[in-house]
Amino acid sequence: MCLAIPGRIVAFDEEQPLLAKVDVAGIKRNINVGLLVDQPLAVGDWILIHVGFAMSKIEAEQAEDQLRMLKALGEDRLAMDEVRGYAFE
Amino acid sequence: MKYVDEFRDPQLIRNVAGEIARSVDPNHEYRIMEVCGGHTHAIYRHGLQDVLPENLRLVHGPGCPVCVLPTGRVDDGLSIAEHPGVILTAFGDMMRVPGTRGTPLELKARGADIRMVYSPLDALRLAQNEPTKHVCFFAIGFETTAPSTALTLLRAKALGVRNFSIFCNHVTIVPAIRAILESPDMRLDGFIGPGHVSTVSGCRPYEFIARDYGKPVVVAGFEPLDLLEAILMVVRQLNAKEAKVENQYRRIVPWEGNMPALRAMSDVFELRPYFEWRGLGFISQSALKLLPAYAAWDAEVQFEIPGVRVTDPRAAQCGEVLKGVLRPPQCKLFGKECNPEHPVGALMVSSEGACAAYYRYVRYEDDAANAQPVTS
Numbered sequence: 001m002c003l004a005i006p007g008r009i010v011a012f013d014e015e016q017p018l019l020a021k022v023d024v025a026g027i028k029r030n031i032n033v034g035l036l037v038d039q040p041l042a043v044g045d046w047i048l049i050h051v052g053f054a055m056s057k058i059e060a061e062q063a064e065d066q067l068r069m070l071k072a073l074g075e076d077r078l079a080m081d082e083v084r085g086y087a088f089e
Numbered sequence: 090m091k092y093v094d095e096f097r098d099p100q101l102i103r104n105v106a107g108e109i110a111r112s113v114d115p116n117h118e119y120r121i122m123e124v125c126g127g128h129t130h131a132i133y134r135h136g137l138q139d140v141l142p143e144n145l146r147l148v149h150g151p152g153c154p155v156c157v158l159p160t161g162r163v164d165d166g167l168s169i170a171e172h173p174g175v176i177l178t179a180f181g182d183m184m185r186v187p188g189t190r191g192t193p194l195e196l197k198a199r200g201a202d203i204r205m206v207y208s209p210l211d212a213l214r215l216a217q218n219e220p221t222k223h224v225c226f227f228a229i230g231f232e233t234t235a236p237s238t239a240l241t242l243l244r245a246k247a248l249g250v251r252n253f254s255i256f257c258n259h260v261t262i263v264p265a266i267r268a269i270l271e272s273p274d275m276r277l278d279g280f281i282g283p284g285h286v287s288t289v290s291g292c293r294p295y296e297f298i299a300r301d302y303g304k305p306v307v308v309a310g311f312e313p314l315d316l317l318e319a320i321l322m323v324v325r326q327l328n329a330k331e332a333k334v335e336n337q338y339r340r341i342v343p344w345e346g347n348m349p350a351l352r353a354m355s356d357v358f359e360l361r362p363y364f365e366w367r368g369l370g371f372i373s374q375s376a377l378k379l380l381p382a383y384a385a386w387d388a389e390v391q392f393e394i395p396g397v398r399v400t401d402p403r404a405a406q407c408g409e410v411l412k413g414v415l416r417p418p419q420c421k422l423f424g425k426e427c428n429p430e431h432p433v434g435a436l437m438v439s440s441e442g443a444c445a446a447y448y449r450y451v452r453y454e455d456d457a458a459n460a461q462p463v464t465s
Binding site for chain 1: 207208215234311440
């Protein structure tokens, strides 16, 4: 439940401005960025994802740190499964 | 280097652990509660208790949403799936949580249409794709997850999706901490505040713990060094006879929280007068329900919910473990009738549950032999 998955924004959906295409270790899915509307977001920015929503904007180093933690906790596969499982577009 | 390696640097970890050992008063037993289930998981996974002084004990708190959901609410949610034409959706964590008539997975095997989703938005998408069915989302989680449900609901309303509802079981962490602080069988010296919940709520809601109860609170990240630093910060406050809220996880947690998330929550939710927590009983104003304006999407309005209170199996001592009165191996069922393959209590279901984490990572046979209740 507390999985927070780092991903990098690779594109925005012009028709749905609250969706951003995010790359998580090679898996690309749309993520809702509606909780970060008061922060400027750009392609290349890193975000922390929880249940399909971006929770926080983070630095690249923090993202790498978070990925390592997921691996250390044995939850990286779970995180990838979660991201792969997002079916909303 | 700044972020990536230093959290795992063995020398840094030894340094901080050594500083903690030098800082503690050998004549005092320290009990520090980590509120968040994610912290509990990380503490066991990294064996952090092993590098701490013997007189400093981490007490595992109620911050796992699956663990604190009472059996009656599981039954209530599953009763929705028994209505014809209903698809009940839930996060994976929920699928193995036992109700009195089985888990969601077992009910699914018996023919109920229950599906796992990774996001509430997936449940909404399913409703759009299945217009002849009604899709209900079994919503659980603390402040980390509640804003996602809120935004999903706002989207359902904006899109006019009417075959969608939410069975709302979102809870808030602060009243649970207050209940623990007021529990007569409890003695805690300080708190490690939750990391990801605090990205939404910020640090301000914890100020009453310091002000009214005189206990330090340090919001922490999930790396070994994050947690050790937070423990050291709590110990230093205790040594200085201070009680304040500090933010060790500043790189993620803003002091004021996430305003859009808090706004989304206040747009769709109101506080319930009371809500039952597993092990903690009824706690006033500790959970969220949908505002009347969203009754059309509120499963508790749209369906007849039994609302029966179910007591936990008598032998399971989830409540005592949740409050930190017992440690997992001190429960009579731990590792015997109750194990990750066949969980009796919810703390054995979720990977963030204290019992499942303990079962997975700790040599519990030794610990059980030496176990003593931690009540004072």
